[in-house]
Amino acid sequence: MSTEIPAHLEHLVTNPNFGSLATVRPDGTAQVNPMWFEFDGTNVLFTHTTKRAKFRNLQHNPSMAFSIFDPEDPESYIELRGVLDEVRPDPTGAFYVHLGKRYGNATQEAPPDSADRVILVMRISKVIGR
Protein backbone atom coordinates (compact mmCIF):
# COMPACT_ATOMS: atom_id res chain seq x y z
CA MET A 1 0.00 0.00 0.00
CA SER A 2 1.28 3.41 -0.90
CA THR A 3 2.24 5.78 1.86
CA GLU A 4 3.41 8.46 -0.60
CA ILE A 5 1.45 11.70 -0.86
CA PRO A 6 0.59 12.16 -4.57
CA ALA A 7 2.10 15.39 -5.92
CA HIS A 8 -1.29 16.83 -6.95
CA LEU A 9 -2.55 16.45 -3.35
CA GLU A 10 0.58 17.66 -1.58
CA HIS A 11 -0.89 21.14 -1.03
CA LEU A 12 -3.56 19.53 1.15
CA VAL A 13 -0.97 18.44 3.71
CA THR A 14 1.45 21.36 3.42
CA ASN A 15 -1.08 24.21 3.63
CA PRO A 16 -2.65 25.10 6.99
CA ASN A 17 -5.94 23.36 6.21
CA PHE A 18 -8.15 22.00 8.93
CA GLY A 19 -8.42 18.24 8.70
CA SER A 20 -10.84 15.84 10.35
CA LEU A 21 -9.29 13.21 12.60
CA ALA A 22 -11.28 10.05 13.22
CA THR A 23 -10.63 7.61 16.04
CA VAL A 24 -12.54 4.68 17.51
CA ARG A 25 -14.02 4.89 21.00
CA PRO A 26 -13.60 2.05 23.50
CA ASP A 27 -17.21 1.01 22.82
CA GLY A 28 -16.33 0.54 19.12
CA THR A 29 -18.10 3.66 17.82
CA ALA A 30 -16.56 6.32 15.59
CA GLN A 31 -15.41 9.78 16.71
CA VAL A 32 -14.29 12.65 14.48
CA ASN A 33 -13.51 16.34 14.83
CA PRO A 34 -11.47 19.04 13.09
CA MET A 35 -7.81 19.36 14.03
CA TRP A 36 -4.80 21.50 13.35
CA PHE A 37 -1.90 19.46 12.07
CA GLU A 38 1.59 19.54 10.58
CA PHE A 39 3.04 17.06 8.12
CA ASP A 40 6.78 16.63 8.75
CA GLY A 41 7.40 14.85 5.45
CA THR A 42 6.82 11.42 6.98
CA ASN A 43 4.35 11.63 9.85
CA VAL A 44 1.37 13.79 10.74
CA LEU A 45 1.68 15.71 14.01
CA PHE A 46 -1.20 16.97 16.13
CA THR A 47 -1.35 18.93 19.36
CA HIS A 48 -3.56 17.33 21.97
CA THR A 49 -3.81 16.72 25.72
CA THR A 50 -3.73 13.58 27.81
CA LYS A 51 -7.10 14.54 29.37
CA ARG A 52 -9.33 14.31 26.34
CA ALA A 53 -11.55 11.59 24.93
CA LYS A 54 -9.52 11.23 21.74
CA PHE A 55 -6.40 10.50 23.75
CA ARG A 56 -8.24 7.82 25.73
CA ASN A 57 -9.62 6.38 22.48
CA LEU A 58 -6.09 6.12 21.08
CA GLN A 59 -4.77 4.39 24.18
CA HIS A 60 -7.45 1.77 23.62
CA ASN A 61 -7.20 1.58 19.81
CA PRO A 62 -4.27 3.33 18.07
CA SER A 63 -6.09 3.58 14.72
CA MET A 64 -6.27 7.06 13.18
CA ALA A 65 -7.86 8.22 9.94
CA PHE A 66 -7.34 11.80 8.83
CA SER A 67 -9.21 13.47 5.99
CA ILE A 68 -8.31 16.83 4.48
CA PHE A 69 -10.03 18.72 1.70
CA ASP A 70 -9.29 21.98 0.00
CA PRO A 71 -11.92 24.52 1.10
CA GLU A 72 -11.55 26.15 -2.33
CA ASP A 73 -12.11 22.84 -4.12
CA PRO A 74 -13.70 20.37 -1.69
CA GLU A 75 -13.99 17.60 -4.27
CA SER A 76 -10.21 17.27 -4.02
CA TYR A 77 -9.36 15.41 -0.83
CA ILE A 78 -6.94 13.07 0.80
CA GLU A 79 -7.50 10.41 3.44
CA LEU A 80 -4.51 9.28 5.46
CA ARG A 81 -4.84 6.08 7.46
CA GLY A 82 -2.43 5.06 10.13
CA VAL A 83 -1.75 4.60 13.78
CA LEU A 84 -0.55 6.55 16.76
CA ASP A 85 3.17 5.88 16.68
CA GLU A 86 4.42 8.11 19.45
CA VAL A 87 3.23 10.56 22.10
CA ARG A 88 5.75 13.35 22.71
CA PRO A 89 5.34 15.49 25.83
CA ASP A 90 4.90 19.20 25.09
CA PRO A 91 4.66 20.60 28.64
CA THR A 92 5.28 24.21 27.60
CA GLY A 93 2.75 24.05 24.76
CA ALA A 94 5.51 24.97 22.30
CA PHE A 95 4.06 22.84 19.52
CA TYR A 96 0.59 24.29 20.15
CA VAL A 97 2.11 27.76 19.75
CA HIS A 98 3.92 26.63 16.59
CA LEU A 99 0.65 25.34 15.10
CA GLY A 100 -1.29 28.43 16.15
CA LYS A 101 1.20 30.54 14.22
CA ARG A 102 1.03 28.16 11.26
CA TYR A 103 -2.73 28.69 11.25
CA GLY A 104 -2.40 32.44 11.12
CA ASN A 105 -2.26 33.68 14.70
CA ALA A 106 1.05 35.52 14.78
CA THR A 107 0.74 36.24 18.51
CA GLN A 108 -0.34 32.75 19.54
CA GLU A 109 0.30 32.12 23.22
CA ALA A 110 0.65 28.84 25.08
CA PRO A 111 -2.71 27.38 26.13
CA PRO A 112 -3.88 27.17 29.77
CA ASP A 113 -3.62 23.36 29.61
CA SER A 114 0.02 23.35 28.50
CA ALA A 115 1.05 21.03 31.34
CA ASP A 116 -1.09 18.27 29.78
CA ARG A 117 -0.11 18.99 26.18
CA VAL A 118 1.34 16.26 24.00
CA ILE A 119 2.19 15.83 20.34
CA LEU A 120 0.39 12.91 18.73
CA VAL A 121 2.58 11.42 16.01
CA MET A 122 0.57 9.53 13.39
CA ARG A 123 2.46 7.07 11.22
CA ILE A 124 0.83 6.78 7.79
CA SER A 125 0.05 3.28 6.54
CA LYS A 126 -2.16 4.14 3.58
CA VAL A 127 -2.95 7.16 1.42
CA ILE A 128 -6.24 7.52 -0.45
CA GLY A 129 -7.37 10.54 -2.39
CA ARG A 130 -8.44 12.22 -5.52
Next chain:
Amino acid sequence: MSTEIPAHLEHLVTNPNFGSLATVRPDGTAQVNPMWFEFDGTNVLFTHTTKRAKFRNLQHNPSMAFSIFDPEDPESYIELRGVLDEVRPDPTGAFYVHLGKRYGNATQEAPPDSADRVILVMRISKVIGR
Protein backbone atom coordinates in the same frame (compact mmCIF):
# COMPACT_ATOMS: atom_id res chain seq x y z
CA MET B 1 -27.65 13.35 25.83
CA SER B 2 -28.78 16.21 23.67
CA THR B 3 -29.70 15.54 20.07
CA GLU B 4 -30.68 19.17 19.45
CA ILE B 5 -28.58 21.29 17.11
CA PRO B 6 -27.61 24.45 19.06
CA ALA B 7 -28.95 27.57 17.33
CA HIS B 8 -25.49 29.11 16.91
CA LEU B 9 -24.32 26.00 14.99
CA GLU B 10 -27.44 25.48 12.89
CA HIS B 11 -25.83 27.13 9.85
CA LEU B 12 -23.28 24.30 9.81
CA VAL B 13 -25.98 21.72 9.04
CA THR B 14 -28.25 23.87 6.88
CA ASN B 15 -25.59 25.36 4.56
CA PRO B 16 -24.05 23.19 1.82
CA ASN B 17 -20.84 22.57 3.74
CA PHE B 18 -18.76 19.50 3.18
CA GLY B 19 -18.66 17.35 6.29
CA SER B 20 -16.38 14.45 7.21
CA LEU B 21 -18.10 11.14 7.84
CA ALA B 22 -16.26 8.61 9.99
CA THR B 23 -17.10 4.92 10.16
CA VAL B 24 -15.35 1.87 11.60
CA ARG B 25 -13.95 -0.80 9.31
CA PRO B 26 -14.54 -4.50 9.99
CA ASP B 27 -10.97 -4.76 11.33
CA GLY B 28 -11.78 -2.10 13.95
CA THR B 29 -9.85 0.75 12.34
CA ALA B 30 -11.21 4.21 11.58
CA GLN B 31 -12.22 5.51 8.15
CA VAL B 32 -13.17 9.09 7.24
CA ASN B 33 -13.81 11.12 4.10
CA PRO B 34 -15.66 14.25 3.02
CA MET B 35 -19.33 13.87 2.11
CA TRP B 36 -22.22 15.87 0.76
CA PHE B 37 -25.20 15.75 3.11
CA GLU B 38 -28.62 17.14 3.88
CA PHE B 39 -30.15 17.60 7.33
CA ASP B 40 -33.90 17.01 7.19
CA GLY B 41 -34.54 18.54 10.61
CA THR B 42 -34.15 15.19 12.37
CA ASN B 43 -31.74 12.95 10.49
CA VAL B 44 -28.67 13.45 8.30
CA LEU B 45 -28.97 12.08 4.77
CA PHE B 46 -26.08 11.05 2.52
CA THR B 47 -25.91 9.71 -1.01
CA HIS B 48 -23.84 6.56 -1.30
CA THR B 49 -23.70 3.24 -3.12
CA THR B 50 -23.95 -0.34 -1.96
CA LYS B 51 -20.58 -1.12 -3.60
CA ARG B 52 -18.30 1.00 -1.49
CA ALA B 53 -16.18 0.33 1.56
CA LYS B 54 -18.13 2.72 3.76
CA PHE B 55 -21.35 0.82 3.02
CA ARG B 56 -19.69 -2.46 3.96
CA ASN B 57 -18.29 -0.86 7.13
CA LEU B 58 -21.79 0.25 8.13
CA GLN B 59 -23.27 -3.19 7.55
CA HIS B 60 -20.70 -4.49 10.01
CA ASN B 61 -20.86 -1.60 12.50
CA PRO B 62 -23.67 0.99 12.14
CA SER B 63 -21.76 3.69 14.05
CA MET B 64 -21.40 7.03 12.25
CA ALA B 65 -19.69 10.22 13.39
CA PHE B 66 -20.02 13.33 11.25
CA SER B 67 -18.02 16.51 11.72
CA ILE B 68 -18.72 19.81 9.99
CA PHE B 69 -16.87 23.06 10.28
CA ASP B 70 -17.43 26.45 8.73
CA PRO B 71 -14.69 27.03 6.12
CA GLU B 72 -14.92 30.76 6.94
CA ASP B 73 -14.48 30.09 10.66
CA PRO B 74 -13.06 26.60 11.13
CA GLU B 75 -12.83 26.90 14.92
CA SER B 76 -16.63 26.66 14.94
CA TYR B 77 -17.63 23.05 14.41
CA ILE B 78 -20.20 20.43 15.20
CA GLU B 79 -19.81 16.70 15.67
CA LEU B 80 -22.89 14.55 15.24
CA ARG B 81 -22.74 10.99 16.52
CA GLY B 82 -25.26 8.38 15.64
CA VAL B 83 -26.05 5.25 13.72
CA LEU B 84 -27.21 4.17 10.32
CA ASP B 85 -30.96 3.99 10.83
CA GLU B 86 -32.17 3.24 7.31
CA VAL B 87 -30.93 2.61 3.78
CA ARG B 88 -33.33 3.97 1.16
CA PRO B 89 -32.89 2.82 -2.44
CA ASP B 90 -32.27 5.66 -4.89
CA PRO B 91 -32.02 3.72 -8.18
CA THR B 92 -32.47 6.79 -10.39
CA GLY B 93 -29.88 8.81 -8.46
CA ALA B 94 -32.54 11.44 -7.73
CA PHE B 95 -31.13 12.25 -4.29
CA TYR B 96 -27.64 12.49 -5.74
CA VAL B 97 -28.96 15.02 -8.25
CA HIS B 98 -30.76 16.88 -5.46
CA LEU B 99 -27.53 17.11 -3.45
CA GLY B 100 -25.48 18.08 -6.50
CA LYS B 101 -27.81 21.04 -7.01
CA ARG B 102 -27.68 21.88 -3.29
CA TYR B 103 -23.89 22.04 -3.63
CA GLY B 104 -24.06 24.46 -6.51
CA ASN B 105 -24.19 22.42 -9.69
CA ALA B 106 -27.44 23.66 -11.29
CA THR B 107 -27.17 21.15 -14.14
CA GLN B 108 -26.29 18.14 -12.00
CA GLU B 109 -27.05 14.88 -13.80
CA ALA B 110 -27.58 11.42 -12.36
CA PRO B 111 -24.32 9.53 -11.80
CA PRO B 112 -23.24 6.48 -13.85
CA ASP B 113 -23.66 4.28 -10.76
CA SER B 114 -27.28 5.31 -10.14
CA ALA B 115 -28.48 1.70 -10.10
CA ASP B 116 -26.43 1.12 -6.92
CA ARG B 117 -27.29 4.43 -5.29
CA VAL B 118 -28.82 4.54 -1.83
CA ILE B 119 -29.61 7.19 0.75
CA LEU B 120 -27.91 6.58 4.09
CA VAL B 121 -30.11 7.89 6.89
CA MET B 122 -28.14 8.71 10.03
CA ARG B 123 -30.08 8.99 13.29
CA ILE B 124 -28.39 11.43 15.65
CA SER B 125 -27.74 10.21 19.18
CA LYS B 126 -25.42 12.97 20.39
CA VAL B 127 -24.45 16.49 19.36
CA ILE B 128 -21.12 18.03 20.32
CA GLY B 129 -19.80 21.36 19.16
CA ARG B 130 -18.55 24.81 19.81
